[in-house]
Amino acid sequence: MIETKELLIQGGLFVTSEKRWTGDLLIQDGKIARLGQNIKPSTSCRTIPAKGFEVLPGGIDPHTHLLPPFVDDYFTGSRAALAGGITTIGCMVYGKEGEGLLAVLQQQEKLLQEMAIADMFFHPYVWNSLDKAQRELEDLQKIGQSSIKIFLLVEDFEKNKQAYQSLIQEASRLGLITLAHCEDACLLEKACQDLEAINHTSLQYYAYSRPVESEVKAVEDALEMARQTNSKIYLVHISSQKALDVCLRARNQGVQVFVETRPIYLYFTKERYLQKDGPLYVGQPPLRQKEDTEALWDALKKGHIDTLGSDHAPWKEEQKMNPDLNIRDLRPGVSDLQTMLPVFYSEGVLKNRISLEQFVALTSTNAAKIFGFFPQKGTIAEGADADLVLWNPSEKRTLHKEDLLSASDFSLHENWEIQGWPQMTIRRGEIVYENKKLLGVKGTGKWLKKASSRL
Numbered sequence: 001m002i003e004t005k006e007l008l009i010q011g012g013l014f015v016t017s018e019k020r021w022t023g024d025l026l027i028q029d030g031k032i033a034r035l036g037q038n039i040k041p042s043t044s045c046r047t048i049p050a051k052g053f054e055v056l057p058g059g060i061d062p063h064t065h066l067l068p069p070f071v072d073d074y075f076t077g078s079r080a081a082l083a084g085g086i087t088t089i090g091c092m093v094y095g096k097e098g099e100g101l102l103a104v105l106q107q108q109e110k111l112l113q114e115m116a117i118a119d120m121f122f123h124p125y126v127w128n129s130l131d132k133a134q135r136e137l138e139d140l141q142k143i144g145q146s147s148i149k150i151f152l153l154v155e156d157f158e159k160n161k162q163a164y165q166s167l168i169q170e171a172s173r174l175g176l177i178t179l180a181h182c183e184d185a186c187l188l189e190k191a192c193q194d195l196e197a198i199n200h201t202s203l204q205y206y207a208y209s210r211p212v213e214s215e216v217k218a219v220e221d222a223l224e225m226a227r228q229t230n231s232k233i234y235l236v237h238i239s240s241q242k243a244l245d246v247c248l249r250a251r252n253q254g255v256q257v258f259v260e261t262r263p264i265y266l267y268f269t270k271e272r273y274l275q276k277d278g279p280l281y282v283g284q285p286p287l288r289q290k291e292d293t294e295a296l297w298d299a300l301k302k303g304h305i306d307t308l309g310s311d312h313a314p315w316k317e318e319q320k321m322n323p324d325l326n327i328r329d330l331r332p333g334v335s336d337l338q339t340m341l342p343v344f345y346s347e348g349v350l351k352n353r354i355s356l357e358q359f360v361a362l363t364s365t366n367a368a369k370i371f372g373f374f375p376q377k378g379t380i381a382e383g384a385d386a387d388l389v390l391w392n393p394s395e396k397r398t399l400h401k402e403d404l405l406s407a408s409d410f411s412l413h414e415n416w417e418i419q420g421w422p423q424m425t426i427r428r429g430e431i432v433y434e435n436k437k438l439l440g441v442k443g444t445g446k447w448l449k450k451a452s453s454r455l
């Protein structure tokens, strides 16, 4: 951490979700104090020449897992995020059976104060005691909480549909958005039984154990609940063209649905599971077909998808490749906090699939808006938090797992040639990463709450 209260970024190409311009930016006390041309530095000010760099709002990854059993924590997760241009992390959190949502959030605050460098917000799981959770929503609202998370793949979803619907409605009434994992338990069970009947239980058959139909069915259920209650809903990691189509139709009919997709669905298809290292690619939902990948890119370009969430859920390679794993007993997820933005830039912006402004919208601005942190986060404006990334658009690196700061020890992008990397990451005015070196200090991350988002 460099103890400079003032920083002047000179001559960079600044980019928001709306526009780009060349100029200077002055940071004072963690905030963007001034935008302009030829701003004169004061004597105590560090000047950062930014000609040739793109200066982007710090990335916001709305979807990560940094609690056990995953191998990263708030420190190693922060470190990977900052090296990858992400200054704010949204993390899925949960407690023990019977523990209240507020208690879970308070535990996270403690962990964050000890370990985080990036700023964080949390999505607490509601996976049992729905009534109890619903009674807690008002308290959550009071502390500025912006979301809760539900799973449609729980076995008792059908039985408790009414309670889920009531939960979503009450959350929405209080200004909290519900995140939903959409896969249908019955259809998953049926697919698994069919595979077991013919002895196809190894992870080679993983894609068939979680068919597109199960995603579609659960998306329909989630959207129906949102429609009935006139509530906002946020669907995590949409992976297929069919599920996406259902979302877009509902949106056209007035349902307030936000769609997140996940990088693995943009770069890989289900044939990967046939390779020797296939188990490394296991995530929930599974990889799909080429048509799905194309549909997702098309939707990103058209602005139909709101956010890109890494769903960073890191394991060690050995854990993922454990030969005892099968279609029912598996370790879903991969590490992607450090790689999500550079790979998306390289594959998306530089291959003209999306514009630079869309890149910013998908990886920062939209999440800030959806979760209530805009314009404190997610943009470059006077008064906003100085969360910025000096992006080097021409730097090429071949990705090697040794360079990754996550506690995970492999990357699905190993040996990829990636162009466009963060040169410097600034979080609330502090240079926390520069020249491939982590400078940020453990325990300096803050819990981001809606109440503090007003400028």
Ligand SMILES: [Zn+2]
Pocket (backbone or CB within 6 Å): 063, 064, 065, 092, 311, 313
């Ligand atoms: Zn997840």
